[in-house]
Amino acid sequence: MNTPWLDIALSLDGFVAALFLVTGLNVIVVRQMLAALYLFIIHAVLLASSAIVLAVALGSIHLGWVAVITIVTKVVAVPVIVRWSAGSQVYKRREVDQVLSIPISLLAAAALALAAWMSITPLVHSISDRPFAAINLPTGLMTVFFGALTVAVRREGVAQLMGLLIMESGAFFASISIVPDLPVIAEIAAAVDVPVAALVIGLLIRNIDRLTGTTRVGLLAGLKER
Amino acid sequence: MSDLIVKLLTNLLQVAFLLFVSPLLEGLLKRLEEMVQGKHGPSIFQVYRDIWKLFHKDEVVSSQTTWIFRFAPVISFAMPVFVVLLIPELTAFPLFFAFMGDMVAVGFLFALSGFFTALAAIDTGNPYGPVGASRTRMIGFLAEPVFMAVFFAVSFVANATIPYIVNSAWVVSWAAFLQPAHVLVIVAFLLLILADEGRIPVDSHAGKVEIAMIGHSRGLEYSGSGAALMKWAGAMKLMVLMIVFLNVLVTPWGLARDNSLVSVLIAMPLVMIKFLVFIVVLVAIEMSMAKLRLFRISEFLSAAFVICVFAMSVRLVGL
Numbered sequence: 001m002n003t004p005w006l007d008i009a010l011s012l013d014g015f016v017a018a019l020f021l022v023t024g025l026n027v028i029v030v031r032q033m034l035a036a037l038y039l040f041i042i043h044a045v046l047l048a049s050s051a052i053v054l055a056v057a058l059g060s061i062h063l064g065w066v067a068v069i070t071i072v073t074k075v076v077a078v079p080v081i082v083r084w085s086a087g088s089q090v091y092k093r094r095e096v097d098q099v100l101s102i103p104i105s106l107l108a109a110a111a112l113a114l115a116a117w118m119s120i121t122p123l124v125h126s127i128s129d130r131p132f133a134a135i136n137l138p139t140g141l142m143t144v145f146f147g148a149l150t151v152a153v154r155r156e157g158v159a160q161l162m163g164l165l166i167m168e169s170g171a172f173f174a175s176i177s178i179v180p181d182l183p184v185i186a187e188i189a190a191a192v193d194v195p196v197a198a199l200v201i202g203l204l205i206r207n208i209d210r211l212t213g214t215t216r217v218g219l220l221a222g223l224k225e226r
Numbered sequence: 227m228s229d230l231i232v233k234l235l236t237n238l239l240q241v242a243f244l245l246f247v248s249p250l251l252e253g254l255l256k257r258l259e260e261m262v263q264g265k266h267g268p269s270i271f272q273v274y275r276d277i278w279k280l281f282h283k284d285e286v287v288s289s290q291t292t293w294i295f296r297f298a299p300v301i302s303f304a305m306p307v308f309v310v311l312l313i314p315e316l317t318a319f320p321l322f323f324a325f326m327g328d329m330v331a332v333g334f335l336f337a338l339s340g341f342f343t344a345l346a347a348i349d350t351g352n353p354y355g356p357v358g359a360s361r362t363r364m365i366g367f368l369a370e371p372v373f374m375a376v377f378f379a380v381s382f383v384a385n386a387t388i389p390y391i392v393n394s395a396w397v398v399s400w401a402a403f404l405q406p407a408h409v410l411v412i413v414a415f416l417l418l419i420l421a422d423e424g425r426i427p428v429d430s431h432a433g434k435v436e437i438a439m440i441g442h443s444r445g446l447e448y449s450g451s452g453a454a455l456m457k458w459a460g461a462m463k464l465m466v467l468m469i470v471f472l473n474v475l476v477t478p479w480g481l482a483r484d485n486s487l488v489s490v491l492i493a494m495p496l497v498m499i500k501f502l503v504f505i506v507v508l509v510a511i512e513m514s515m516a517k518l519r520l521f522r523i524s525e526f527l528s529a530a531f532v533i534c535v536f537a538m539s540v541r542l543v544g545l
Binding site for chain 2: 007008010011012014015017018019021022025026029031101102103106107109110113114117135
């Protein structure tokens with residue numbers, strides 16, 4: 001790809017990365033479980049968009065497959081599985097409990113983003129022959145941290161599951177820029193894990209809800225032996 | 227026609243465009259919201275009729291009020307008119323007053339009118355006025371740091387805070403327009419517009435219960451020409467914020483590039499199209515979200531603040 005088009009592709013990827021980051025940040029702050037699920041769908045669409053931009057820019061058919069697989073598994077399969085397995089009554093609760101207040105969670109997210117950037121910079125410099133890595137690697141790592149923070153600060157099963165899925169999407173976002181030629185079979189194998197994980201955790205949440213009457217998993221800490 | 231006269235006429239056109247189009251935009255917004263809710267809604271020209279009717283009504287002013295109550299509608303009306311002279315409403319090239327103030331000055335002028343409106347609300351002795359004023363001030367205190375962060379992020383990304391220079395910085399290339407920091411600034415500014423304009427999820431514009439109102443209860447005591455000026459000022463403020471958002475940040479295209487009246491006249495429908503698209507987006511946001519509880523607004527604005535910090539950080543690291 002010649003330089004002006006590469007510049008535009010880089011800018012487009014940066015545009016998608018910024019939206020990817022904002023959506024990941026939103027998953028930490030959103031208080032409704034259904035809204036968290038919708039944000040995850042948007043997040044997955046943005047992941048697929050980045051894969052398409054990279055596929056066109058790098059001429060990689062494998063990344064085109066990544067985009068297709070992402071849409072099939074994360075945009076379609078995971079939301080259907082999560083809604084079915086966790087049960088519809090789970091989504092009726094309006095507010096998700098948090099360990100930390102939202103402003104403090106956001107400050108923690110900003111600090112984590114900075115930590116992600118500082119830790120990834122040496123790696124980005126060492127692979128300067130892959131121009132998209134400068135955008136995707138830090139964005140992906142920041143999103144992985146955001147997902148981890150979501151798991152840590154939420155006291156609600158479904159919201160924690162969204163955090164796990166966001167982490168996985170972040171890892172994928174980073175990896176497509178450094179390994180654009182992974183065989184399709186490997187991509188499928190990696191992608192199929194996600195709906196399976198969503199199914200298992202969704203069923204677990206359903207069972208917790210059935211046995212305890214709530215999905216506020218934070219309350220389960222009270223069962224610890226003293 | 228000399229350049230000087232054309233620029234002077236363009237300035238007058240800018241002000242006239244703001245004065246006469248702003249009620250139409252508010253009317254469109256209300257009509258579209260009602261239509262989405264399955265109602266017929268008022269005519270898009272209803273705001274003009276309301277303003278006309280209010281100007282022809284007698285004014286009732288409490289004997290307990292001071293000059294501030296009389297002065298607040300005038301200053302609220304005048305500020306958007308001043309602000310529109312500083313920002314690229316119809317032209318991409320700077321006009322006479324373009325360098326008299328930057329985006330911080332725009333924020334200051336609106337803060338000044340907000341200050342007088344809050345004082346006037348307290349001045350009336352109406353129990354709901356001070357409640358609305360204090361709530362608006364609370365949101366204002368939370369929004370001010372975010373406003374400053376947005377301005378700093380913009381100045382960091384575009385190397386200027388003069389709206390005409392910021393606007394031209396994005397149109398240099400697609401790469402400049404699509405840079406991540408720009409996108410983050412756009413998202414943060416959109417959140418600020420929703421907070422500052424009292425739109426859902428911060429406040430319900432269509433709310434009728436005084437005790438639940440945030441900003442709208444400040445103007446309940448006005449009648450006649452005072453109420454007309456306040457209503458018109460509200461519509462103009464929304465339009466000015468839309469101009470800053472659309473013509474400076476999001477879509478800096480469609481503006482007159484040369485100093486001729488024909489170009490300026492051609493720019494008018496193009497800017498109107500942008501307004502229409504933004505109104506549709508605003509309606510989509512308002513219809514798909516619920517109003518936040520008062521003490522959750524800090525979370526909404528802290529999200530905007532962190533997004534601004536990200537914008538600056540992303541720029542700092544050279545992305």
